[in-house]
Amino acid sequence: MKSRLPTSAIIIGSGISGAAAAYFLARRGVDVQVLEASAPAAAATGAADGAVSVASKRPGPMMEAALCGIRLYRELAGEGLFADLFKARSTFIVASSEQEAEVLHAHADALTSSGVCVDRLSRAETARRFPVLSRSAEMAVEVHDEGHAIGYRIVHRLLTAGGINVRRDEPVRRLLVSAGRAEGVETVKGILKAEAVILAAGSGSAHLLGLRDTLAPRKGQLLVTERAPHLNAAMPGAIMSGRYLLSKGSQKAAAGKPARGIGLVIDPLTTGQFLIGGTREDTDDHRSNDFDAVSRILADAVALVPGLAEVRLLRSFAGVRTAVVDGLPLIGRLPGLDNAYVTTGFEGDGICLGPVAAKAIVELACDEEPSIDLAPFDPARFAGIEVAA
Numbered sequence: 001m002k003s004r005l006p007t008s009a010i011i012i013g014s015g016i017s018g019a020a021a022a023y024f025l026a027r028r029g030v031d032v033q034v035l036e037a038s039a040p041a042a043a044a045t046g047a048a049d050g051a052v053s054v055a056s057k058r059p060g061p062m063m064e065a066a067l068c069g070i071r072l073y074r075e076l077a078g079e080g081l082f083a084d085l086f087k088a089r090s091t092f093i094v095a096s097s098e099q100e101a102e103v104l105h106a107h108a109d110a111l112t113s114s115g116v117c118v119d120r121l122s123r124a125e126t127a128r129r130f131p132v133l134s135r136s137a138e139m140a141v142e143v144h145d146e147g148h149a150i151g152y153r154i155v156h157r158l159l160t161a162g163g164i165n166v167r168r169d170e171p172v173r174r175l176l177v178s179a180g181r182a183e184g185v186e187t188v189k190g191i192l193k194a195e196a197v198i199l200a201a202g203s204g205s206a207h208l209l210g211l212r213d214t215l216a217p218r219k220g221q222l223l224v225t226e227r228a229p230h231l232n233a234a235m236p237g238a239i240m241s242g243r244y245l246l247s248k249g250s251q252k253a254a255a256g257k258p259a260r261g262i263g264l265v266i267d268p269l270t271t272g273q274f275l276i277g278g279t280r281e282d283t284d285d286h287r288s289n290d291f292d293a294v295s296r297i298l299a300d301a302v303a304l305v306p307g308l309a310e311v312r313l314l315r316s317f318a319g320v321r322t323a324v325v326d327g328l329p330l331i332g333r334l335p336g337l338d339n340a341y342v343t344t345g346f347e348g349d350g351i352c353l354g355p356v357a358a359k360a361i362v363e364l365a366c367d368e369e370p371s372i373d374l375a376p377f378d379p380a381r382f383a384g385i386e387v388a389a
């Protein structure tokens with residue numbers, strides 16, 4: 001395919017998706033303006049765990065895209081851009097009951113069928129590889145070649161390396177559209193024009209696309225501990241409880257309360273701290289943590305890694321994922337517009353998928369073959385898209 005480079009582009013949003021799109025365009029010499037309602041990484045990207053992982057995926061388009069996402073992190077780490085930001089590690093999915101072990105064996109088969117490298121560890125092997133785990137661990141599956149990255153640090157690096165200044169506190173109100181093309185945008189401060197427009201506004205995309213019933217907020221609560229270098233060093237990777245596989249969606253709640261699921265993931269950070277998550281709740285409240293969620297996450301964590309009982313909790317925080325009703329993100333050209341694109345709706349996978357999706361969108365905008373198959377993520381599958389124009 002022949003490349004057709006736009007000379008200028010507007011990017012709406014400076015989470016990981018917008019920052020990565022800005023970086024890949026700037027690297028090609030495109031004049032980029034990034035418009036941000038608040039500040040870089042102010043929304044989901046700044047409140048994420050950061051697993052760059054396929055461990056919980058099932059075979060299908062999300063698995064294929066996530067494998068490309070991990071490859072891109074490795075590539076960018078190899079080039080030096082993410083060298084100090086991407087921590088390569090395995091994920092250990094741990095079964096604490098026979099029922100979980102059964103689910104986990106089937107899941108390991110599915111991962112293998114997608115070309116993911118996994119090892120099944122018996123009870124004894126699990127205890128040997130992962131001595132800090134509780135004796136309740138029946139077995140584990142080690143998922144190799146995974147990693148971890150902190151979203152706001154990735155955003156900072158992409159913006160700095162791309163030489164990009166973000167126009168903060170400048171929300172976009174609408175796209176300016178004429179004769180099947182986006183001419184630019186109207187922000188709270190005025191009108192800006194460019195040859196291409198990329199919408200990477202996370203939950204803010206719902207309003208700009210008229211998709212309020214298609215995009216849904218899904219809150220998550222996370223915890224960070226103090227440094228515990230010895231315990232941290234004794235963990236050869238992240239732990240995911242087998243129950244996580246059963247609880248990726250939110251679950252039914254008592255009357256009047258939003259639905260909530262808890263799936264335990266414990267990530268040993270390079271700082272010696274632990275990042276422990278998290279919940280999935282059908283609400284857009286990103287400002288609060290509650291005692292019930294924090295105490296349940298901690299109880300689950302200590303049940304799996306008893307040594308954590310001696311480690312102090314430093315802080316808790318919450319963020320809101322942008323979920324799409326059919327479980328697949330929106331990545332592609334906006335229907336009816338030649339030069340406008342969207343990349344959003346990654347739910348709990350945007351740290352892994354954000355950079356590779358942004359790279360694919362930039363390739364699409366340049367009339368090149370995208371690095372990932374975008375057909376399953378085509379925004380045109382939702383007839384209701386109505387660009388706020």
Ligand SMILES: Cc1cc2nc3c(=O)[nH]c(=O)nc-3n(C[C@H](O)[C@H](O)[C@H](O)COP(=O)(O)OP(=O)(O)OC[C@H]3O[C@@H](n4cnc5c(N)ncnc54)[C@H](O)[C@@H]3O)c2cc1C
Pocket residue numbers: 012013014015016017018035036037038039040041042043044045046047048049050051052053151170171172173200201202203204205208219220221222277278318319320321322343344345346347348349350351352353354
């Ligand atoms: C608790 C939690 C845990 C997570 N864990 C993981 C994980 O382990 N692994 C993983 O891969 N992913 C994880 N995620 C998901 C990941 O954080 C998101 O999918 C990803 O950050 C989405 O990035 P984004 O750039 O698309 O959107 P966002 O980060 O939401 O950024 C969108 C930006 O657009 C701006 N904006 C909105 N409206 C407008 C407007 N009108 N004009 C201008 N700007 C606008 C916002 O202010 C924001 O800065 C987690 C998320 C949460 C909340």
